[in-house]
Amino acid sequence: MTYRPLSCAEYTYQDYRLVPIRYEDREAIRAWRNAQLQVLRQAAPLTAEQQDAYFQRVVLPLFEQEQPGQLLFSLLHQGELVAYGGLVHIAWLDGRAEVSFLAAPARVAEAATYRRDFLAHLCLLGQVAFEDLKLNRLFTETYDIRPAHVAILEEAGFRLEGRLRQHVRPTPDTFADSLMHGQLAADYATAFGITL
Numbered sequence: 001m002t003y004r005p006l007s008c009a010e011y012t013y014q015d016y017r018l019v020p021i022r023y024e025d026r027e028a029i030r031a032w033r034n035a036q037l038q039v040l041r042q043a044a045p046l047t048a049e050q051q052d053a054y055f056q057r058v059v060l061p062l063f064e065q066e067q068p069g070q071l072l073f074s075l076l077h078q079g080e081l082v083a084y085g086g087l088v089h090i091a092w093l094d095g096r097a098e099v100s101f102l103a104a105p106a107r108v109a110e111a112a113t114y115r116r117d118f119l120a121h122l123c124l125l126g127q128v129a130f131e132d133l134k135l136n137r138l139f140t141e142t143y144d145i146r147p148a149h150v151a152i153l154e155e156a157g158f159r160l161e162g163r164l165r166q167h168v169r170p171t172p173d174t175f176a177d178s179l180m181h182g183q184l185a186a187d188y189a190t191a192f193g194i195t196l
Contacts, residue, residue, distance in 0.1 A: 018125070
């Protein structure tokens with residue numbers, strides 16, 4: 001099963017495959033989200049029932065829409081689910097989308113593994129966004145408590161475009177800035193050595 005606007009059922013880069021989000025991955029994704037609330041725009045842990053309802057009510061209908069508001073993917077490394085994410089808040093008329101990404105906590109804990117996974121995800125999302133959908137721009141919002149994540153974004157051609165000071169409260173006792181990064185098709189092509 002694939003999304004209507006896409007010309008491919010999967011995208012590949014080295015040992016990685018990006019495939020439209022799989023229903024069977026919902027429980028692993030729920031566990032990952034609950035374990036990493038500090039870096040997400042999610043206020044409370046998700047129950048299995050809430051996750052099932054979200055997939056039924058929101059995710060599955062996306063596959064039939066001509067211009068869905070989001071395209072979610074499972075990231076596989078050598079056939080194993082290691083992360084998920086995609087293009088969210090898609091503005092089709094303006095040719096832009098926000099990047100989302102969340103990896104398995106064990107992979108996040110290993111800096112080199114996380115870097116490889118995230119770079120592969122960004123390369124593959126660029127294939128989707130710039131090569132397949134012909135979008136103009138991708139953007140991200142990252143809390144400044146994640147310097148390694150920010151460094152990987154910048155390595156992949158995302159440019160810092162702004163800082164929202166004390167914009168979020170990742171824990172009850174602290175505020176964090178939100179860093180806004182953007183990537184144009186030319187930035188993507190330069191970062192990954194691709195001709196568009």
